[in-house]
Amino acid sequence: MRTIYHMQLDASYLKEMIAPIDFYIAEGQEVKTKGGSPWKLGGLCPFHDDHHVGSFYIHDISGSYSCFSCGATGGDIIDFTQMKYGLSFGEAIRKLARQWRVS
Ligand SMILES: [Zn+2]
Structure with missing residues (x-):
């Protein structure tokens, strides 16, 4: 339980x-x-396999993304990282923290 709680804290901190x-x-x-x-x-x-800009949108406050062509959608940059790189939630958090030097 403690691990999960800690990861949630990290997630909101990362997003901030x-x-x-x-x-x-x-x-x-x-x-x-x-x-x-x-x-x-x-x-x-x-x-x-997108060739024309116009179906992929991102939300500049929440980090949500949505594609009207293929239906890919997610609520934040962590979802995006998981989906793009095939990572678990924890792996995505660690990748983002490393990449953006958030600790
Ligand atoms: Zn798409």
Whole structure:
């Protein structure tokens, strides 16, 4: 139980420390930040064979992502990291902490 509790703390801390836009740009997504909506065009979808920008969106506050072509969706940058790299929750947290030097 303690481990799980600790990982949840790490997860919310990570999400506080890493701005979703910075994260997605570092992941190679071509994020279009113009416009007032928190949903931004996120470039080509990494979860299907995408050739045209326009179906992959990211949310610049929560870090959620959603693809209207293949249906890939997740609630935050941890979900994205798990899905893109095939990692468990704990592995994704450790990867993000390492990559972004959050400790
Ligand atoms: Zn997709």
